Amino acid sequence: MSSIHIVRDYPQPPALVWRAVTDPDLVPRWTATGAGGRPEGFSTTVGTEFRFLAKPKPGWNGIVHCVVLAVDEPRLLRYSWLGDGDGDGDLTEVGYRLEPHGSGTRFTYDHTGFTGVGGFFMAQLLGSVRRKMLGVGLPAVLRELDASG
Numbered sequence: 001m002s003s004i005h006i007v008r009d010y011p012q013p014p015a016l017v018w019r020a021v022t023d024p025d026l027v028p029r030w031t032a033t034g035a036g037g038r039p040e041g042f043s044t045t046v047g048t049e050f051r052f053l054a055k056p057k058p059g060w061n062g063i064v065h066c067v068v069l070a071v072d073e074p075r076l077l078r079y080s081w082l083g084d085g086d087g088d089g090d091l092t093e094v095g096y097r098l099e100p101h102g103s104g105t106r107f108t109y110d111h112t113g114f115t116g117v118g119g120f121f122m123a124q125l126l127g128s129v130r131r132k133m134l135g136v137g138l139p140a141v142l143r144e145l146d147a148s149g
Contacts, residue, residue: 002114002123008134011104012142018074020141021096021107030137037064044071050079066094074098081111090119109134 010017020026028038037052048068056062060083070078077096083089092113099106109130114123 001112002120004109004111004123004127004130006109006127006130006134008107008109008138009101009104010107010139010142012146013103014074014098014100014105016142016145017098017105017107017138020138020145022073022077026141026145030141031133033132033137042066042068044068044073044077046071069093090115090122107134107138 020030022042022044024039024042027042028036031037031054037054039050040053041050042048043050046068050066050068052064052066054062054064063083065082066079068077068079070076075098079094081092081094090113092111095108095110095112097108097110099108111123111126111130114120
């Protein structure tokens, strides 16, 4: 089984990082460095069904179906992930873990459950995109939130 595991430290407090990664108006601003997914119908309530909508690509219609599985604000968010495409995608799970770290936040991103050769390649592709989102996109949004008070 393949997975994505990314750890980033941000100088902002957990409450601000939580806001940036869960506010439906802010999420597209940091995901724009990747596929630009925006959440539709998202809330931090367990059981919420929502979708990420992005620009379609060959073999993928740009829609990911998700269900919120666990929430412990501002420490944990977990949701299922099922992308529409050619019909043989894995049902996987995404987790965000936020922990105080020094005067800021340690953010851990995990995306697990990829199976087979196709899953291995999907994890490689998504991992590269997620590293850019969390290394470039999210820090930019956090800086803007800091500047706006």
